[in-house]
Amino acid sequence: xNKTRLEAFSDGVLAIIITIMVLELKTxxxxxxxxxxxxxxxxxxxxxxxxxxxxxxxxxxHLLHTVKKVNSKIIWANxxxxxxxxxxxxxxxxxxxxxxxxxSVAVFGSLLFISGLAYFILQQIIVRHHHFQEKMKEAMxxxxxxxxxxxxxxxxxxxxxxxxxxxxxxxxVLVAILWLVPDKNIEKALEE
Amino acid sequence: xNKTRLEAFSDGVLAIIITIMVLELKTxxxxxxxxxxxxxxxxxxxxxxxxxxxxxxxxxxHLLHTVKKVNSKIIWANxxxxxxxxxxxxxxxxxxxxxxxxxSVAVFGSLLFISGLAYFILQQIIVRHHHFQEKMKEAMxxxxxxxxxxxxxxxxxxxxxxxxxxxxxxxxVLVAILWLVPDKNIEKALEE
Amino acid sequence: xNKTRLEAFSDGVLAIIITIMVLELKTxxxxxxxxxxxxxxxxxxxxxxxxxxxxxxxxxxHLLHTVKKVNSKIIWANxxxxxxxxxxxxxxxxxxxxxxxxxSVAVFGSLLFISGLAYFILQQIIVRHHHFQEKMKEAMxxxxxxxxxxxxxxxxxxxxxxxxxxxxxxxxVLVAILWLVPDKNIEKALEE
Amino acid sequence: xNKTRLEAFSDGVLAIIITIMVLELKTxxxxxxxxxxxxxxxxxxxxxxxxxxxxxxxxxxHLLHTVKKVNSKIIWANxxxxxxxxxxxxxxxxxxxxxxxxxSVAVFGSLLFISGLAYFILQQIIVRHHHFQEKMKEAMxxxxxxxxxxxxxxxxxxxxxxxxxxxxxxxxVLVAILWLVPDKNIEKALEE
Numbered sequence: 001x002n003k004t005r006l007e008a009f010s011d012g013v014l015a016i017i018i019t020i021m022v023l024e025l026k027t028x029x030x031x032x033x034x035x036x037x038x039x040x041x042x043x044x045x046x047x048x049x050x051x052x053x054x055x056x057x058x059x060x061x062h063l064l065h066t067v068k069k070v071n072s073k074i075i076w077a078n079x080x081x082x083x084x085x086x087x088x089x090x091x092x093x094x095x096x097x098x099x100x101x102x103x104s105v106a107v108f109g110s111l112l113f114i115s116g117l118a119y120f121i122l123q124q125i126i127v128r129h130h131h132f133q134e135k136m137k138e139a140m141x142x143x144x145x146x147x148x149x150x151x152x153x154x155x156x157x158x159x160x161x162x163x164x165x166x167x168x169x170x171x172x173v174l175v176a177i178l179w180l181v182p183d184k185n186i187e188k189a190l191e192e
Numbered sequence: 193x194n195k196t197r198l199e200a201f202s203d204g205v206l207a208i209i210i211t212i213m214v215l216e217l218k219t220x221x222x223x224x225x226x227x228x229x230x231x232x233x234x235x236x237x238x239x240x241x242x243x244x245x246x247x248x249x250x251x252x253x254h255l256l257h258t259v260k261k262v263n264s265k266i267i268w269a270n271x272x273x274x275x276x277x278x279x280x281x282x283x284x285x286x287x288x289x290x291x292x293x294x295x296s297v298a299v300f301g302s303l304l305f306i307s308g309l310a311y312f313i314l315q316q317i318i319v320r321h322h323h324f325q326e327k328m329k330e331a332m333x334x335x336x337x338x339x340x341x342x343x344x345x346x347x348x349x350x351x352x353x354x355x356x357x358x359x360x361x362x363x364x365v366l367v368a369i370l371w372l373v374p375d376k377n378i379e380k381a382l383e384e
Numbered sequence: 385x386n387k388t389r390l391e392a393f394s395d396g397v398l399a400i401i402i403t404i405m406v407l408e409l410k411t412x413x414x415x416x417x418x419x420x421x422x423x424x425x426x427x428x429x430x431x432x433x434x435x436x437x438x439x440x441x442x443x444x445x446h447l448l449h450t451v452k453k454v455n456s457k458i459i460w461a462n463x464x465x466x467x468x469x470x471x472x473x474x475x476x477x478x479x480x481x482x483x484x485x486x487x488s489v490a491v492f493g494s495l496l497f498i499s500g501l502a503y504f505i506l507q508q509i510i511v512r513h514h515h516f517q518e519k520m521k522e523a524m525x526x527x528x529x530x531x532x533x534x535x536x537x538x539x540x541x542x543x544x545x546x547x548x549x550x551x552x553x554x555x556x557v558l559v560a561i562l563w564l565v566p567d568k569n570i571e572k573a574l575e576e
Numbered sequence: 577x578n579k580t581r582l583e584a585f586s587d588g589v590l591a592i593i594i595t596i597m598v599l600e601l602k603t604x605x606x607x608x609x610x611x612x613x614x615x616x617x618x619x620x621x622x623x624x625x626x627x628x629x630x631x632x633x634x635x636x637x638h639l640l641h642t643v644k645k646v647n648s649k650i651i652w653a654n655x656x657x658x659x660x661x662x663x664x665x666x667x668x669x670x671x672x673x674x675x676x677x678x679x680s681v682a683v684f685g686s687l688l689f690i691s692g693l694a695y696f697i698l699q700q701i702i703v704r705h706h707h708f709q710e711k712m713k714e715a716m717x718x719x720x721x722x723x724x725x726x727x728x729x730x731x732x733x734x735x736x737x738x739x740x741x742x743x744x745x746x747x748x749v750l751v752a753i754l755w756l757v758p759d760k761n762i763e764k765a766l767e768e
Binding site for chain 2 (some may be wrong): 002005006008009012013015017020023024072075076082083086087088089093094097098101102103104179191
Binding site (some may be wrong): 194197198200201204207208209212215216235237264267268271274275278279282285286289290293294295377 | 395398399400404412415438440445448449
């Protein structure tokens, strides 16, 4: 089983998820500054969701790059990840409609938490089916550590939302920054 | 005629079908538990449709993997399958709007039944145009048997909806479980 | 310049065009037969538009298959074709909303006519930039002849709509049938 | 790191951006000429946005063609470009809803300006990571010059909108024409 179609299908789904959120952005009702200002939080959370999907695409790209054979388990673990990610536009819309209400932010955090777990499961299944070299394993472990940190931060964000939703939002931004620093380790290991 | 573009086009269409359903999910009107609970059936039927499209993608992946040449007959049998699958988001939306009314569930069952037939036609056309090895043929036959069982279950679900829509829903879940168990046979035959 | 990305981009656009029409299909307001019947014309014109886009994809597949090098002229002739095709969902929606009114049908016919011309232009640019073998040229000419016939039929359909929209609809179905019979000629020429 | 998936993902996102704008086109409410005429500006600005995305796709195609290795910096510079381009449907819709009001046109100009900068950044990062031959460098420089001219014109269009929105619109059309003349230089350099 080659991995080309798995990559192509995932790319398609992620490209659609990242782009359809624009369809749901409500345009300001006029060109008055007051109306335009009211759209900024929605634009901000669009940007954040865009970055999150972008991060997943980047990591997915790196992860699948290491894969040589694809089996049904990998296909379904991948589908499982895509399912949770596909709910991000839905949760983003809901957050906007409820003006960053604590419950909607907690649900968004939960979704990111579950997506993080789904990614972790995919990674574990891939690792188990391949015999990576020592260098590669180390790099994978570092990425996994990073993934665990962000998963823990997501978990914290769920409860933090009930103290104040902005704490959770700050945690989301923190995780985004954490991942925007690229997986140099995997890149280096691949080069060697 | 190479098959790359047929796969790419099918991947594109299936990726869109599987993802646009999220656009149609209505967000809860507030963050009250009552409102959130009301969205759960829609989320459930989104998840079910996601799994069904996922199954078709997985099987399509396995089936096309065996193909070496593509001709116009295969192209049109594939287009025919995609047409019926593209109606799944439409039927899913209708089911939700009618709160799992028996007729809407029966129509959904009919759509799955017709999609099953369309897949069967595609498979037959592919088998007829290729000379598969004995091992491969056996694996294909087993998959076909599985396909026939689910097609029969879809047929039953159409009529069962008039007794109670939940019987049909249970049958849909049963077929989903049946297919989530992967086509080990084809995978094994390919490896040999 | 290789053609892979031109094909991938065109596949993407065509896959989206063919699928988003489903988003615009209005579900019946209830499960009453009267309401369901009212949706049938919309479903019918969705099916017809699906077939038209499918035909263009099939022909595009065959045409691009013959291409070895891609230049900017081909890229823009292709973009031009995609532009007109992208308006098909728009025109389909308009036809449905106006219940197959003569003017909307005439506009749909004009769109198909212009798309036909855009395809013809793309084909001519490709032919001019390649030195095809005699066999290939003959096959291309036959396809061109078929294309010309349908373009003429589209032209007739524009005016026929003012006599009765159903004449135009019948002509659309006629063209669809004409193209569903595959380009055996190109396939044979390629094999030789 | 190979570039195939980066291209595929970008193609997917650009294909969706270019096509979803059709979903947002409002159909004329009847088939009266008055109603149809009212839709023409929206169709015009759809066409213009289609051309802009088309230009970016074409240039992206040329630019990525020169790339051999992809690293995380290139991935994120590309994601950054896609983010701004993904807002084009949003801005296009807003312009239409406000009937080409000066502020909405200025915002559209700003978006094109920022997208131009994002493209420039991507180009610079790619150039820095590759050792191109002399010929190639010259061609890239010419394309960069063209890019700078259009970026300056976008900047002018932002301020021109406050004199009269039509001046900005004329500038947009001018840039489109400027780019529709293909990058012959890069094509020639690649052939040599």
